[in-house]
Amino acid sequence: MSSSRASRRAAAAARHRLLPGGRLAGPMPWIIAIMMFLTVLSAAAGLALGAAVQAMSADLAGRASVQVVEADAAVRDQLAARTLQALRQASEVRAATPVDPAALADQLRPWLGEDAASADLPVPALIDVTLTPGATEAKVDRLRRLLGSIAPSLRIEPHAAFLLPLAGLLTALGWLAVGVVVLMTVATGAVVVLAARAAHDSHRGTIDVLHLMGSTDVQIARLFQWRIGLDALLGGVLGFAFAVATLLVIGLRLDATGSDLLGAVALDGTGWALLALLPVAGVLLAVITARWTVLRALGRAL
Amino acid sequence: MTRHQSDMTAIVQFENVGLRYGLDSETLSDVSFSLAAGGFYFLTGASGAGKTSLLKLLYLAQRPSRGVIRLFGEDVVTLPRTRLPGFRRRIGVVFQDFRLVPHLSAYDNIALPLRVAGMEEKEIDAPVAEMLSWVGLGDRGQARPATLSGGEQQRVAIARAVIGRPEILVADEPTGNVDADMARRLLTLFEALNRLGTTIVVATHDLPLMSQVTGAQMMRLDKGRLADPTGSLRYPARSRQAE
Numbered sequence: 001m002s003s004s005r006a007s008r009r010a011a012a013a014a015r016h017r018l019l020p021g022g023r024l025a026g027p028m029p030w031i032i033a034i035m036m037f038l039t040v041l042s043a044a045a046g047l048a049l050g051a052a053v054q055a056m057s058a059d060l061a062g063r064a065s066v067q068v069v070e071a072d073a074a075v076r077d078q079l080a081a082r083t084l085q086a087l088r089q090a091s092e093v094r095a096a097t098p099v100d101p102a103a104l105a106d107q108l109r110p111w112l113g114e115d116a117a118s119a120d121l122p123v124p125a126l127i128d129v130t131l132t133p134g135a136t137e138a139k140v141d142r143l144r145r146l147l148g149s150i151a152p153s154l155r156i157e158p159h160a161a162f163l164l165p166l167a168g169l170l171t172a173l174g175w176l177a178v179g180v181v182v183l184m185t186v187a188t189g190a191v192v193v194l195a196a197r198a199a200h201d202s203h204r205g206t207i208d209v210l211h212l213m214g215s216t217d218v219q220i221a222r223l224f225q226w227r228i229g230l231d232a233l234l235g236g237v238l239g240f241a242f243a244v245a246t247l248l249v250i251g252l253r254l255d256a257t258g259s260d261l262l263g264a265v266a267l268d269g270t271g272w273a274l275l276a277l278l279p280v281a282g283v284l285l286a287v288i289t290a291r292w293t294v295l296r297a298l299g300r301a302l
Numbered sequence: 303m304t305r306h307q308s309d310m311t312a313i314v315q316f317e318n319v320g321l322r323y324g325l326d327s328e329t330l331s332d333v334s335f336s337l338a339a340g341g342f343y344f345l346t347g348a349s350g351a352g353k354t355s356l357l358k359l360l361y362l363a364q365r366p367s368r369g370v371i372r373l374f375g376e377d378v379v380t381l382p383r384t385r386l387p388g389f390r391r392r393i394g395v396v397f398q399d400f401r402l403v404p405h406l407s408a409y410d411n412i413a414l415p416l417r418v419a420g421m422e423e424k425e426i427d428a429p430v431a432e433m434l435s436w437v438g439l440g441d442r443g444q445a446r447p448a449t450l451s452g453g454e455q456q457r458v459a460i461a462r463a464v465i466g467r468p469e470i471l472v473a474d475e476p477t478g479n480v481d482a483d484m485a486r487r488l489l490t491l492f493e494a495l496n497r498l499g500t501t502i503v504v505a506t507h508d509l510p511l512m513s514q515v516t517g518a519q520m521m522r523l524d525k526g527r528l529a530d531p532t533g534s535l536r537y538p539a540r541s542r543q544a545e
Contacts (some may be wrong), residue, residue, distance in 0.1 A: 010423035012411070020405040180486060207405050212363055214391030214416045216384075302365060 007067075010191055019203055019227050020208075026226070028195045030236035032188065032282065037246075038079025039184040039279055046177030047271040052264040053170045060159040062094075062133060064140055067155045068125040079151055080125040086150055086207050092131055099126035129156070136160070140251065170265075185285065192286045193230060196229035197295035204242045211301065221294040232286030236279035306314060312372070313339040313470060313501050314360065319369030321526075323356055328357045328367070332528045337503065339469075342496050344512045345505040347523035350381060352475055353505040354398060356523065361395045362386055363473045374469070379413045391419055394468030394500075396476045400459040402447040408434065409443035415466040432462040437493065439485070450480040460488055463497055473504045477511055491516060 070076035070082055080098060087096035104126060115121055131139050140158050147154035200207070210220055247267070254262045267275070314337040321330040323405045330352045336341055347353050358364040359371060371376035371378050377470060381389070394415070402411050413430045413484055434443050437457035439450075447455050463471060471492065489511060496502050506512065512520060522529045 006424075008423075011417070014410065014417055014423065017406060017410055018403070035404060075520060158450070205401070209401050209403055211387075212361060212390060212401075213415045214387040214389075215418045216387045219418065232369065299383075302386070 009281065015223055015226070017202065017205060018212070019199070019223055024196075026231070028191070028231045029238070031191050032232050032235025033239035033242070035156070035184055035188045035191070036236045036279060036282055037243045038239075039160075039188075039282075040240055040275055041176045042180035042184065043278060044243070044267060044271070044275055046174045046181065047274060048265045048267050049170045051176035051266065051268060051271065053167050053174065055264045056167055056170075059138055060163055062131040063159040064129045064143070065099075065157050066118055066127040066129055068127070068151075068156070069153045070124075070151075070154065072124040073122075073204075076122075076125050079154070080175055081126065081152055082188035083147065083154060086126055086146060087127065087129060088114070090143060090146060091113035092135075093129055094132045095130040097128045097130075099128055101125070105246055164249065165185070167299065179214060185209060188282060189285060189289050192232070192289040193242075193293045195231075196224055196228060196290040197297065198296055199227070200297045211298075217295055217298040221291045224294045227293040229287040232283045233279070236282040240279045311338050312336040313341075313374060313502075315370070315372040315374075316359075317370040319366045319371060320358060321352075321364065324365040328526055330359075330366075330523075331364075333369070333526075333528050335521060335528060337501055338432075339495070339501055340499050342493070342502045342515055342518040342520055343504070344485045344520045345503060345513075345523065346507065346509075346520060351523040352526040357395075357472050357474050357503070357505055358402070360391050360470070360491070361393050370526075382516065391415070391466065392469045394466060394471045396460050396471075398474040398505075399477070400447070400455045402455055402458055402462075404447050407444045407446060408439055408450065408454075411447070411458055412461045412465055414462060419466060426465075429465055430440050437461045438487075442534055451507065453481065453484060456480055457484070457492035460491070464491065464500075467498070468500060468504065470501045473502070475506055476504060482502035485511060498536070505542055 050232060066083060066087065068076055070079055083199065084096055084098055087093050101123070106121065110235045112121070129143070136158060140156060144156050147156055206254075207220055254265060314335075316333050316335050317373070319330060320328050322328045345353050345356065355364070359366055360373075362373075365379060370378070374392065376389075378386070378389060402415070406414070409430055412433055413426050416426050416429065431440070434440050438462060439445075439461075439505060440456055442450065443455065445454075447458065450458065456476065460476055462471070463473065466499065473492070476492075477488060480488065485508070489510065490505065492502050493515060504517075518534040
């Protein structure tokens with residue numbers, strides 16, 4: 001067992017000697033590392049933005065806010081209580097929760113200063129409404145009619161409407177990231193084709209000798225594909241490691257903002273697993289492209 | 303010997319072979335001959351007569367512009383290129399310019415045909431060491447070609463050509479860079495291989511060398527045509543094994 005392993009190692013070493021050039025000696029691994037770094041970042045952006053849009057949509061789809069707009073605080077409180085009661089009895093509503101005026105004042109404080117908590121300020125009362133699942137728009141329309149029958153000043157706004165443009169932007173950015181990944185893949189393939197052609201040309205003498213000794217095209221192509229595959233593996237691992245480090249730093253920065261919206265831009269386990277597949281896919285792409293390129297070049301000789 | 307009998311033992315057959323590079327006039331014209339399995343042949347002729355071109359056709363580095371070439375009984379002119387490696391493995395070649403792989407040691411250069419043939423690494427060491435020793439380079443196995451003299455490089459090239467026990471050995475001026483003693487030793491190696499059944503084809507200008515091999519036949523090329531006044535090479539000579 002160990003002697004056959006030693007024999008395989010010796011054969012691999014002999015194959016390695018046929019095409020000289022040390023690991024990380026040429027530009028190829030470094031170019032692949034840069035490509036992989038950018039590809040992983042783009043893919044991570046695409047996945048995280050996609051997840052954020054999905055989470056946002058799921059979160060906002062069945063929710064709405066009811067505003068009780070009334071200048072007189074006492075009337076506003078009474079109206080808010082009646083509205084809350086009506087909403088809780090409505091079949092379209094799963095839950096209705098009044099927003100704490102103190103929390104509301106806290107949210108307004110950055111714009112209004114300490115006056116935000118003043119009773120003189122006619123801040124509307126807010127009620128968070130969670131709808132029963134399905135047909136959000138129709139349910140919102142029915143609730144709008146119900147609220148209109150209670151008081152014309154009551155307004156209902158579905159949350160999805162607020163964030164629709166943002167979701168559109170995130171979706172567009174996600175697709176842009178996917179486009180960058182595709183372009184990076186094409187560019188990586190092109191780099192491998194050029195590297196394989198250059199390697200083929202620079203080892204033409206060795207290839208001629210191997211051919212005349214009876215080497216098959218596949219045997220020769222295998223030498224190049226493993227060499228380029230190893231370069232791609234080294235470059236891919238390097239680029240992936242740097243990209244992961246960068247993503248972790250960005251993740252920490254996003255968490256530090258304390259923003260729910262930015263916090264939603266995150267990678268789950270599946271996202272990380274997909275990213276981890278990128279170096280593997282990169283190596284496979286390099287091996288297959290190198291093999292195809294060298295076989296095509298060899299096919300032109302006798 | 304009848305033509306039919308001769309064809310039965312022919313390992314190489316050329317029929318009206320012509321070779322033209324690009325739009326130039328033919329380098330080889332109407333070359334026809336047969337070589338018997340186990341024969342020993344010298345190919346001679348002035349510089350530019352077409353010796354190297356003929357050898358290239360023989361070791362399948364080139365396809366002819368016209369005519370038929372049969373090796374081991376098969377037409378190799380129309381053979382798909384995917385089948386050429388199998389034929390090439392049966393032919394050992396000593397190139398005029400040695401064509402050693404410069405970044406490989408003498409040992410690895412000699413081991414190359416065995417590795418190409420897929421031999422296990424553990425089985426390679428003994429024959430390579432034996433061959434190195436035989437060509438007098440037992441202590442230079444790890445030397446790169448650039449550190450070897452012309453004669454030493456030539457010996458490595460010869461060792462590489464014969465290590466796979468080819469059925470045909472083609473050598474282009476194999477003694478051009480070695481002294482008389484080494485030339486004699488190389489010829490002895492060729493004769494030993496020939497006795498084991500290998501058909502030997504040596505291109506050379508060295509008349510004294512040719513005279514040392516009894517039973518060998520000579521082909522002479524003159525301006526791309528086979529000058530064969532006796533006609534003996536149109537039919538294979540008897541195998542030396544059969545002698």
